[in-house]
Amino acid sequence: MTGSTGLVVGVANERSLAWGIARAAAEAGARVSLAVQNERLAIHARPLAESIAAPLVVCDLADDQAVGRLAEQVGATGALDFLVHAVAFAERAELTGRFVETSRPGFAGAVDISVYSLIALTRALLPALRRSDRASVITLSFLGATRVFPHYNVMGVAKAALEATVRYLAADLGPEGIRVNALSAGPFRTLSASGVPGLRALMAAARQTIPLRRDLTLAELGEAAVFLLSSASRGITGEVIQVDGGLHLVGAAVPPEGAER
């Protein structure tokens, strides 16, 4: 990715999927800028940004003016070769109760931050993406978009909308040479994921039942992202690529010893 310039949005700390991707892109030679939600998170993100010589920008994606300022800061003149959207939000109450209890504001808030922000960010950065000859946009999804996971609730619906958004953006921007794809990641213990009850149990079950029989590493996710952000994937757009150790293949999550009985 030498010579490529990109923006990675959604770094909260060193466990963030955004950080795994930013680090892998920087190691592959890209010049990366990072965006964080607020000053509180910037305290954790600043040393990470410094370690890869990345400028750090604060932007709350709920605020259209902040999105505009972000685009001014990172894409006012030069070309932007890639954009990574690694952002999701749902009120904790929406992830603890029954799905049927999903509230109207809880639904709207989850879809606004987890889905609409991809459209808003991409639109704000379009002039800079158009100046690139290899523009690639990626977002992060989860298998909860198409399968039901306990407590994932409204976030599963948001991920389904996010994957549809990837297809619509890819079709809309493809004629301008801008590609849009998603990585569907397996479970990682991050700040956001800790808001979904039962994550530890899901990861323990996955370790025993997914084809690769282990947790994935941030480096593995990062390298898959580098593929989608680089010209190696130049023929791919509108795709959701599973980087989940084969989680999406598993029908019944029965541990191997249980299946023998």
Ligand code: NAD
């Ligand atoms: P994380 O908590 O490290 O990152 C989520 C980021 O979203 C944070 O940096 C947070 O500040 C940001 N964010 C939330 N609301 C925002 C707002 N209004 N404005 C700006 N930023 C905002 O957690 P993560 O697991 O790295 O999540 C990154 C992406 O990966 C999310 O889309 C998540 O759904 C997805 N994902 C996570 C997993 C997992 O198991 N951790 C699996 C598959 C997909």
